[in-house]
Amino acid sequence: MSRFLLFLFMPALGLAGEVALPLSAIAGRVRNHHPMLKAARLAVEEAHGRQLGSGRLSNPTLGLDWRSESSLSPVTGEFSFEQAFPLTRRLSLEKKLSSQLVTAAGFEVRDVERRYIAEARGLAVKLLALEKQRALRQQQTELARKLSDFTKGRADKGELSPLDASQAQVDAQRLLLEGRRIEVERVSLLGLLKPMLGVTPRDSLRISGELPALVMPGRIPWQQRADYQLAKTKEQAAQTDAALAHSKRLQDVSVGMVGGPEQQHVQDQGYQRTGFIGFRVSIPLPFWNRNQGEIAEKKASAERQRLEAEALGKQIVSEADTARREMEANASLAHETRDKLLPLVQEQTAKLEKAYESGQTDLLTVLRAREQRLQLEAAALDAVRDFHLARVRYESATGGSQP
Numbered sequence: 443m444s445r446f447l448l449f450l451f452m453p454a455l456g457l458a459g460e461v462a463l464p465l466s467a468i469a470g471r472v473r474n475h476h477p478m479l480k481a482a483r484l485a486v487e488e489a490h491g492r493q494l495g496s497g498r499l500s501n502p503t504l505g506l507d508w509r510s511e512s513s514l515s516p517v518t519g520e521f522s523f524e525q526a527f528p529l530t531r532r533l534s535l536e537k538k539l540s541s542q543l544v545t546a547a548g549f550e551v552r553d554v555e556r557r558y559i560a561e562a563r564g565l566a567v568k569l570l571a572l573e574k575q576r577a578l579r580q581q582q583t584e585l586a587r588k589l590s591d592f593t594k595g596r597a598d599k600g601e602l603s604p605l606d607a608s609q610a611q612v613d614a615q616r617l618l619l620e621g622r623r624i625e626v627e628r629v630s631l632l633g634l635l636k637p638m639l640g641v642t643p644r645d646s647l648r649i650s651g652e653l654p655a656l657v658m659p660g661r662i663p664w665q666q667r668a669d670y671q672l673a674k675t676k677e678q679a680a681q682t683d684a685a686l687a688h689s690k691r692l693q694d695v696s697v698g699m700v701g702g703p704e705q706q707h708v709q710d711q712g713y714q715r716t717g718f719i720g721f722r723v724s725i726p727l728p729f730w731n732r733n734q735g736e737i738a739e740k741k742a743s744a745e746r747q748r749l750e751a752e753a754l755g756k757q758i759v760s761e762a763d764t765a766r767r768e769m770e771a772n773a774s775l776a777h778e779t780r781d782k783l784l785p786l787v788q789e790q791t792a793k794l795e796k797a798y799e800s801g802q803t804d805l806l807t808v809l810r811a812r813e814q815r816l817q818l819e820a821a822a823l824d825a826v827r828d829f830h831l832a833r834v835r836y837e838s839a840t841g842g843s844q845p
Contacts, residue, residue, distance in 0.1 A: 461641050464651040468566050468639070469559045475640025476562075482554045489540075489547035497537030500526050500694070507702075524698030524722065530689035535682060542679040549675055552668035558638060560838035564831055565635040569649045571827035572628050575820060579621040582816050586614035613809055656773040656829050658766075659836065664758045667841030673751035680747040684740035691732040696724035758839055765836035769829050776825035779818055787815045 463471060473479065505522040590611045632647055641647050664670070701719035791811040797803040 460646045460648065461639070462648045462650045463566075463639070465563070465566050465570065465649060465653070466651075468563050471639045472559045472562045473555060476555075476558050476638050477640070479551070479555055479558060482551050486544065486547045486551060489544040493537075493540040493544055496540035497533045499533070503698070518702070520700060520702035522698055522700040522722065524696050524724075526694035526696045528689070528694050529692045532686065532689040535686040535689055539679055539682045539686060542675060542682060546672055546675040546679060549668050549672035553672055556668050556838055556841060560834055562635060562638045563834045565631050565638075566649045567653065567827060567830045567834060569628065569631050569635070570651070570653050571823060571830075572624055572631070573649075574653075574823050574826075576621060576624045576628070578816070578819055578823065579617055579624060582812070583614060583617040583621060585812070586617050590614045609809070613812075653826060653830055656776060656826065658769060658773070659833060662762075662837070662840035664755075664762055664840040667758055667839070670751070670754055670758060670841070673747070673754050677744070677747040677751050680740070680744035684737070684744045687733060687736040687740040690736065691734075692728055693726040695726070696722075698722045698724075761839040762836055765832045765839055768832035769836065772825045772829035772832060776822055776829065779822040779825060784815070784818050784822060787811070787818055791815050 502523060502525040505520075505524070507520040507522075509518045590613070594611070633643075635641075636643065636645075636647055639647065698721075699719065700722050701717065703717045791808075791814075794803055794808050794811045798808045
């Protein structure tokens with residue numbers, strides 16, 4: 443019961459919790475908790491708001507003209523009601539353009555989401571790789587400590603040089619400091635990743651599980667990438683905007699009704715009250731301005747959007763191809779290092795350690811062999827890390843489904 447109450451009041455007490463996430467859950471967590479994505483999604487609402495006001499007629503105009511009686515004229519009054527109507531399909535083009543801008547806003551949010559997910563997944567991959575590196579350093583530190591204890595004991599007995607014991611102790615301390623450096627890097631990566639996942643600074647974050655196997659992903663059609671879809675939508679919107687500018691070369695025509703009471707002078711009868719009602723049409727004449735400037739501007743903008751979409755497509759193809767080649771190269775490097783070179787170095791290092799214990803070789807040779815083994819093991823882990831980082835870039839470049 444006490445544990446249940448502690449869990450219940452933990453948020454109120456401000457106690458830190460732990461968030462454990464596998465690599466496969468990073469994308470969903472970013473979508474739901476990244477603070478910048480919540481703000482970016484409001485751009486779609488803004489576009490919807492602009493869509494509500496597009497493609498509508500302008501408000502009608504109600505006029506009133508009243509003149510009091512004077513010595514020269516009787517009381518007169520006039521009212522008018524006018525409505526402007528476009529001669530072109532301007533309103534339908536405005537509706538089409540606003541709809542395209544809503545679609546573009548959606549693609550823009552998806553592109554921001556794609557980039558944030560790729561960044562967060564890259565950080566998670568680095569954290570998992572650092573855990574492997576830290577475990578490797580701990581293993582090497584333990585071996586170095588055992589060697590240091592061994593050499594110190596032999597040196598105390600006079601069987602080895604005290605310099606060997608000092609050198610072994612230095613090597614153990616070097617590996618210990620390397621482990622601390624990895625811990626500092628891990629803290630830095632966690633500091634970058636926590637805000638993306640909606641984890642508070644006081645809560646601890648742990649990326650659980652292991653890096654997946656080195657399996658090449660299938661080829662993904664890059665045309666579905668969000669920013670490419672955004673560029674194509676902007677191209678279509680620019681063409682619609684150019685057509686809209688062309689439709690504005692003729693201004694709206696105004697149609698209305700006029701009427702009112704009036705007094706007429708009748709001989710020998712004075713003034714007689716009458717009234718009138720009429721019809722009014724106002725047609726603007728496009729003599730001096732046919733909107734040539736805006737038409738030329740929108741045509742150039744449409745061509746620019748087309749060229750930008752084409753250039754982006756070429757860039758995406760290059761990014762995807764480069765990332766795929768990096769995956770292939772790192773997978774080959776990891777397999778060769780782990781399956782061919784590392785077993786030979788491990789066998790040779792074990793033989794040298796036994797030879798040193800029996801006095802058949804010197805300590806420097808053993809330490810050099812251990813350093814080579816550490817470098818190869820670290821290189822294999824780096825190749826695995828770089829493979830998965832390249833895979834993240836490939837999936838982001840092609841806009842594929844993010845796990």
